Amino acid sequence: MIYLDNAATTRLAPEVLKEMLPYYEEYYGNPSSIYYFSASCRDALDNARQRVAKAIAARPSEIFFTGGGSESDNWALEGIASAAKGKGNHVITTSIEHHAVLNTARYLENMGYRITYVPVDRNGMVDPGDIKKAITKDTILISVMYANNEVGTLQPIREIGSIARDNGIYLHTDAVQAAGHIPIDVNNDMVDLLSMSAHKFNGPKGVGALYIREGVDIHPLIHGGAQERNRRAGTENVPGIVGMGRAIETAAERSCEENARITHMRDVMTDKIFSSITDVRLNGHPDKRLPGIINIEIDGVSGDTLLMNLDMAGIYVSSGSACTSGSPEPSHVLLAMGKTEEEARSSVRISIGRYNTEEEIGIAVLELAQIVSRLRNI
Amino acid sequence: MNKKRVLLGMSGGVDSSVAAYLLKEQGYEVIGVTMQVWPDMPDERIEREGGCCSLSAAEDARRVASSLGIRHYVINFKDVFTEKVIDYFIDEYVRGRTPNPCIACNKYIKFDALLKKALELDAFYVATGHYAKTDYDKSTGRYFIRKARDDNKDQTYVLYNLSQYQLEHTLFPLGDFKKTEIRDMARKLGMRVAEKPDSQEICFVEDNDYAGYIEKEAGDRVFAGDIVDKSGNVLGRHKGIAYYTIGQRRGLGISSGHPLYVIDIDSGNNRVVVGGNEDLLGDELIAGDVNFMPFETLKDGMAIDAKIRYKSMESPAIISPLEDGKVNVKFFKKQRAITPGQAVVFYDGDILTGGGTILK
Numbered sequence A: 001m002i003y004l005d006n007a008a009t010t011r012l013a014p015e016v017l018k019e020m021l022p023y024y025e026e027y028y029g030n031p032s033s034i035y036y037f038s039a040s041c042r043d044a045l046d047n048a049r050q051r052v053a054k055a056i057a058a059r060p061s062e063i064f065f066t067g068g069g070s071e072s073d074n075w076a077l078e079g080i081a082s083a084a085k086g087k088g089n090h091v092i093t094t095s096i097e098h099h100a101v102l103n104t105a106r107y108l109e110n111m112g113y114r115i116t117y118v119p120v121d122r123n124g125m126v127d128p129g130d131i132k133k134a135i136t137k138d139t140i141l142i143s144v145m146y147a148n149n150e151v152g153t154l155q156p157i158r159e160i161g162s163i164a165r166d167n168g169i170y171l172h173t174d175a176v177q178a179a180g181h182i183p184i185d186v187n188n189d190m191v192d193l194l195s196m197s198a199h200k201f202n203g204p205k206g207v208g209a210l211y212i213r214e215g216v217d218i219h220p221l222i223h224g225g226a227q228e229r230n231r232r233a234g235t236e237n238v239p240g241i242v243g244m245g246r247a248i249e250t251a252a253e254r255s256c257e258e259n260a261r262i263t264h265m266r267d268v269m270t271d272k273i274f275s276s277i278t279d280v281r282l283n284g285h286p287d288k289r290l291p292g293i294i295n296i297e298i299d300g301v302s303g304d305t306l307l308m309n310l311d312m313a314g315i316y317v318s319s320g321s322a323c324t325s326g327s328p329e330p331s332h333v334l335l336a337m338g339k340t341e342e343e344a345r346s347s348v349r350i351s352i353g354r355y356n357t358e359e360e361i362g363i364a365v366l367e368l369a370q371i372v373s374r375l376r377n378i
Numbered sequence B: 001m002n003k004k005r006v007l008l009g010m011s012g013g014v015d016s017s018v019a020a021y022l023l024k025e026q027g028y029e030v031i032g033v034t035m036q037v038w039p040d041m042p043d044e045r046i047e048r049e050g051g052c053c054s055l056s057a058a059e060d061a062r063r064v065a066s067s068l069g070i071r072h073y074v075i076n077f078k079d080v081f082t083e084k085v086i087d088y089f090i091d092e093y094v095r096g097r098t099p100n101p102c103i104a105c106n107k108y109i110k111f112d113a114l115l116k117k118a119l120e121l122d123a124f125y126v127a128t129g130h131y132a133k134t135d136y137d138k139s140t141g142r143y144f145i146r147k148a149r150d151d152n153k154d155q156t157y158v159l160y161n162l163s164q165y166q167l168e169h170t171l172f173p174l175g176d177f178k179k180t181e182i183r184d185m186a187r188k189l190g191m192r193v194a195e196k197p198d199s200q201e202i203c204f205v206e207d208n209d210y211a212g213y214i215e216k217e218a219g220d221r222v223f224a225g226d227i228v229d230k231s232g233n234v235l236g237r238h239k240g241i242a243y244y245t246i247g248q249r250r251g252l253g254i255s256s257g258h259p260l261y262v263i264d265i266d267s268g269n270n271r272v273v274v275g276g277n278e279d280l281l282g283d284e285l286i287a288g289d290v291n292f293m294p295f296e297t298l299k300d301g302m303a304i305d306a307k308i309r310y311k312s313m314e315s316p317a318i319i320s321p322l323e324d325g326k327v328n329v330k331f332f333k334k335q336r337a338i339t340p341g342q343a344v345v346f347y348d349g350d351i352l353t354g355g356g357t358i359l360k
Helices: A014-020 A036-055 A070-082 A099-110 A128-134 A159-165 A238-276 A303-310 A334-338 A341-345 A358-376 B015-024 B042-048 B055-066 B078-095 B100-121 B164-168 B179-188 B208-221
Strands: A064-067 A091-092 A114-118 A139-143 A170-174 A193-197 A206-211 A281-284 A293-298 A348-352 B004-007 B028-034 B071-076 B123-127 B132-137 B140-146 B225-228 B234-238 B261-266 B271-275 B281-292 B302-307 B315-321 B325-336 B342-350 B351-358
Touching: A014 A238, A036 A064, A036 A238, A036 B028, A036 B281, A064 A070, A070 A099, A070 A170, A070 A193, A091 A099, A099 A114, A114 A128, A114 A206, A128 A159, A128 B271, A139 B042, A159 A170, A159 B028, A206 A341, A238 A281, A238 A293, A238 A358, A303 A341, A303 A348, A303 A358, A303 B071, A303 B100, A334 A341, B004 B015, B004 B100, B015 B028, B015 B055, B028 B123, B055 B071, B078 B100, B078 B208, B100 B123, B100 B164, B140 B164, B234 B271
Parallel strands: A091 A114, A091 A139, A139 A170, A170 A193, B004 B028, B004 B123, B028 B071, B225 B271
Antiparallel strands: A064 A206, A193 A206, A281 A293, A293 A348, B132 B140, B140 B351, B225 B234, B261 B271, B281 B325, B281 B351, B302 B315, B302 B342, B315 B325, B342 B351
16 A cells, blocks of 8 residues: 555554553553652653753743644634633634634634635635734734644744734644744744644654644633643643654754655656646645645546545545535535635545555556546546 | 446435345445434434434434445435435425425436546445436436335335436345345344335425425515416405415315315415315326437337326326426326426326426
8 A cells, every 4th residue: 555645544554653652551640640650640741841942942942742633623713712811803814724723713703703714826825814804903813823734835824923912912823834844933924823733743643733832812722620730621732742742853863864864765756757648737836835746637647536546555545625525515625726616626635654665656647547538438 | 447336325325224134145346324414403303303314314324334244335416416406395385385305316316426526436326225227228328217016005106307417326235125135134134224114205394394484585575365266256365375286175265165285386376276176177187308328319109107296096098298308297187286397297008108307
């Protein structure tokens, strides 16, 4: 099998699994317990927190572990909105956010908040000027993803951060797809909240983090015990958090070479695709893009049919985003970029990851070309 | 084209679930597909329905597929279903006819859109859990359909409209089985769906409330008018011809000494015509959009048994060709409530000869 859907999820790195296991088998204590038996897992949490903080140039006290990217996104939006009651009720976000942000925004709308969904250009990039124009005296939060999960386009976070700062508005960024793949510095980027998810960078599923800059006023989403400094209740997923810490550390350490290697494979694959298939177009920004993502529109072919045929050939890619493939609707991201429904339905996303090889890339393109040819001749 | 590969429509019901098992046993590479056909409905409502193709239906299908080790996909056919089945359904009622959406679904979705998908996935066949059989006559080179072994469950009535091309690419694994045998198999295989009740209604109409559905979807195209008797005397008012069907007795709002039934829907004048039981009886009809299986066109008169609705008994009749491709059907015994828009289907023993849409 050839797994080319790393944007959906990634394989757990063996060294990460190794580091997690003792926290299932031996050091399984509840970190909140007073006895010595739990000391080692309290240390482990500490350690992981430091690693995550370091990876985004934050302070450990600003890292809060959650159950994943969706929870972090929900928390950021609802938590800020709730804390800002009385101060304002307007949130600015974009039309290409992940559903975890969009649906939370819609939920807030039902609760009486006003949401502005800023559009994107043909490459899927937000114009900081549009964000600025949307700001009102009631704006309490701006939420713009760091990089888009479907087409990979990198957003101008730094410029937006600057605008947010000038206006005294918090900036949240859903960095689920970007963290662990490109260097992030929350200070340079002037970001106040940031969502991350471990399974996107060879860590375990079911664990993520929300970076909350010190001083940011936010209410908890999950109420209960005093875990995560009273901000996020629930017995900590120690093995998961340990895994996340290890995974992000590895990713940050190797980031330059990994980046270069994956970008190279991406470019090679893109070239091969364009030279073996006609009437193909690249979706997303040509260079301001995540290292591993190739989103292409193939004329005259249904993306879903392509996926299924590739599946039967043992090659795994996706169309739209994994979360929406249960109800095959055309990608809201592609539609927001100005594509027609038909164009959106003819697109597939390939995402290269750590364990892919050049040989796999070659085979995948060959198979893809054969399938496209057969489909075009029906 | 891969003749060992078949795309099976899986509704999550016990029939298509066991069909998957049977096809796999026969050596086919089975790809299970649950069709998404319902237009955007709030999910809670779809869940309550639990009928064809809701999320939970897709889940049931997925589980069965997984237990059999076959692939399963959910494919969106909403647009073509809306166009070819739902719109047709509504339009027919608005025109005063009584449609059979399952026939349209088979013609345009299951054995057309789904068949196209099969070919795109390099599968030669499309299959369903219909109780029916396909057969091939070497001497004529033609495909046709035979009734299923289980006459109580026989579903060939809704399949009369399939073309030679469609039949060539179709498999009906349940044709030789009785429903009770299928359920037993499902139980033995440990399928949760073994006890799932059959869906008896039209899959996209909630609670079988046709009138409510039409009103919601096309209420603005339906107007009140007069209910009249055969002589044109006005007896009452109807809410819209779309809400009535031939043979209907309830909902007329007319008190009368003897039972009154809808005997005709006069769409030209927006009137519903009522009469007594005798007026409902007829022994002749004209069918259009006819399709024949063992031969291409009807050249001479032919003796067959005809059914004028899904649940009615077959009755001996003579069919004869009319100009412009229509067919005249003359029954030996009077039939009750011949309904324009329904299908009349012809049988010769267990062979499905053909059928058409009742025009008048």
